[in-house]
Amino acid sequence: MNIARLLGNTLLLTLLSATAARASTLVLESWRVDDQAVWDTVLIPAFERKHPGITVRFAATAPTEYDSGVAGRLAAGTAGDLISCRPFDAALPLYRKGHLDKLNGKSGMQYFDAAALMAWQTDDGKDTFCMPVASVIHGFFYNKKIFARLKLQPPATEAEFFAVLDAVRKHGGYAPLALGTAEQWEASQTVFTNIGPSYWRGEEGRRALVAGKAKFTDPPFVAAFEFEERLAGYLGANAATQTYADSQAQFAQGRAAVYPAGSWDIAWFNRAPGLELGVFAPPVRRAGQACQVSEHMDIGIGVNRKSKNKEAAYRLLAWLGSQEFADLYTNRVIGFFTLSNHLIAVRDPVAKQMAAWRNSCALTFRLNAQFLNRGTPSMESLLWEVNAQVLNGKLPAAEAARRVQQGFAKAYAPPRK
Template structure:
């Protein structure tokens, strides 16, 4: 090979090497890592093992870093990061006011024009939209459903079937008590369970779901009205069927009482499913809150829990939008709902669930109206806090130290102390 040819060959090789290096550098430059802020640190392994690999497989060039904080520290930590300009690209959004405040400060970007946002109803978007409903700032992800989880072996041994009406429910509780077992595992020590798994669980059948909740916001209904008082009155009927000393029974106590097989029924949120399936050595079943009489329409607490939004000051807006579009897809709905039994997609996608107990809860959405917890939108922005008032009076009703009428009056007094309905 002559010198000129040798030099040409070497030059060509060098150019190819440089071109290759350039392509590699360009490819690396295109790779971005999105950091996801969340309070769900219990989900870390699920994200690492299932959700992150699924997204990255279909979105080459985008990596995900799921970086949760402790639930009790999340709001303060996220606000500090936002103010300091160091928050992640994707923000797990708590329902209602905490996320609304972030949007109002300019920290969350609107998602009205996001591809896939049409897969969510206005009701699903309520928790992450402005009060007028015109701007949505987080993609709805998951909800939790209220109902009752029961010990199927205990039911079978006693020849019992899930009740459909309130009268059937009380008759069933009488049979369980007569057999020497604890009918209901619920305590009042921590208060929130009496409200969340008690009052808010059975209440939608009385105030007919969302219309009853929205009427309180509009000021056309009061907590002293018959539907709300009736829910507390029904809660009061549970008192004889609780364990001895239930007034000192904490949330973990109630969980243990049920999973150890010492109580027949647990007034539940669907979030209990993974824990109960792991700890109980007996088969589990579920039934929705019984209606007042046969033929009445049914309503369930289908409460918005988590969404995902985009940091308006994030460094990778296009990649962040790509992630949110995936969150709005059928693929994510199916993956998330099956990876986390008891957390149900808020999208209109039909998801086939692999977990039988979760599937029972989800099936109620097809036949019953849905309801968000009463005071989570707007009604708990002032002081004193209405949601905490509901906790307190519900526990007192369960303890027998407050009547249903007194409970309604106390909560309405709390609301009236600061809230003025629109136009009034």
Template structure:
């Protein structure tokens, strides 16, 4: 063999070896969902690797409370995994601004997501995306279907019908009409104000108007949800003022309360604890025929470590997250956490299917204060916890609550000054 042929043969061998190595990539996934280990390892990873046999996935979660600090330390040290599970809004935005998350704006799979879905992982002007939207939680009301049948009740569609149902349950006396306390405060804002509010401020229209400074928290559409919450106190049972979130969950799953203002994350737990049939209805609209709005809140995304040596493989995986295969696999494995892509999803759990069906009937929005409006002091999201709880317990009028929140926001947010 001539030297020339030897050189070509060696080059061919090296290229062949490089190709083989390129087909044998392992992507390490950073996540805080340590309760999902078995789902990833037994369902999601095998499905992906069957379709892309040259790419292996290694799911390595950190305990939720330590995730942010641990991830930041790894990224700073250059030891973080290839795929980063993204918290919503500012924490992930900061990583992108620091150059630690790759720009995914041009990723093909991004075409499968709405602007609302992408909002939690976009720059403030919406021009760049840095994480693929993965899962959301939807708010509404879960009810004891056996109790409704026993009392001859139907799912309410309007606010008047909602209170008529609550009155009927209270009059019968067999059940606490609605299980929610205000001791922990956050549930009053999350399953109260942010749940029913989008029907008053028209979802994204009102939320974006606040960000732009074109609406104020003292405007009627932002005070009205407080006015409804003030009426809830008559239906929450004795001692709701000191009732914790787990207390409320127990009241409902033990069959003592008929309705639970809920997030869809309750579905799996309620399934294991309740021995009665359950149903769900979206937040009632003000008048029959009104457009309905739901809080379809972005919860989790996935991004690409900008320092990963496996950029192409990482993008292949992130594109797969937008597929119908992943959407259906994830949604059925983790009922109550819903894929954010536009893929058609069919769920085995009828309660989860009910929640996700509202996307086809109502306009989706996210919790009103999570983007931009809670960066200062006082933090508007945290302010809403206290005001919502105070209004329900009668310690503050709806107007006073709106004025307090507006004053706090205007104290640091220039568009509201």
């Protein structure tokens, strides 16, 4: 009897263990190759300590291959249990095709407000299909040692900004700006999207474009191109062939004073020997104006509708909405800020300063991220090309505005009232 009971208990435990193993091995897909070590050594162990029956594998794909790759795997039924989601129209088609679960009311979702959720919702705002994870913030990095040597202060206005660049150029020992246009995206995402909100008044201007009440040829948008037109005079002679990596190296090695960037670069520059990194917000047009900052909602996470480990997947999702995860992610993946409403103490000094802009400046996000990229040509590709040409001194501001508006009018139809 005892032997039979023992055998029965052993068999039961074996079956339970096998079932648990089958049901609780999760794969989380992402394009964030640079975050692999943090997930493997910090985030996943923190989750698994509290959920000993669940194992997680972070599977990263190169950013340039991720979008098409994950879409193909979802369609084929071979994708991971959880999917990292790019914002707005990049992930919305995956939900519309039935690849992602609706997350309304799921545990953990209660920690995100409407502004954070909108990047991963249907157009009517009724369904949310990815949990918001993190944003990045745009600004300008500066070399503190160079500023101290030249007795410069971080600028707050347009006039002060160009006065700083003039002083650096006059000195002659450093490049005023570490900026190239070879890859084009920098021209749009680290310059136009960075300084533009100060001219078109952030959300006011963006929403006016969406509603069909504004044009790129209107004065506020032309003024943003005019700012870039002035910047062209401070770029190096080889700016058109200077890559993103070239600009990073130029600034990290102390050969340039100012670097238009986003918070995602903080961790990279923190590893640069001898670099004392400072940051200032995008300059306002004139003293007394409220600062406008672009905070791009960058990463969300959704649940694969065909996952065979749904219960475990939703346990992980709930933890991704927790304060523990928000704290770990914000302070280990430096320059990426939690989109939850948990109160988090940001420890990196530059990241902390940028995070504080959320409370002192008006916030918007990349101009074309919501709705405006739909159509051909896409607003994204058009802005890359046009802004690069303006910075290269090849395209006047007024003509740049006209060209973007022409493409915009062909590709985008405002919603009917």
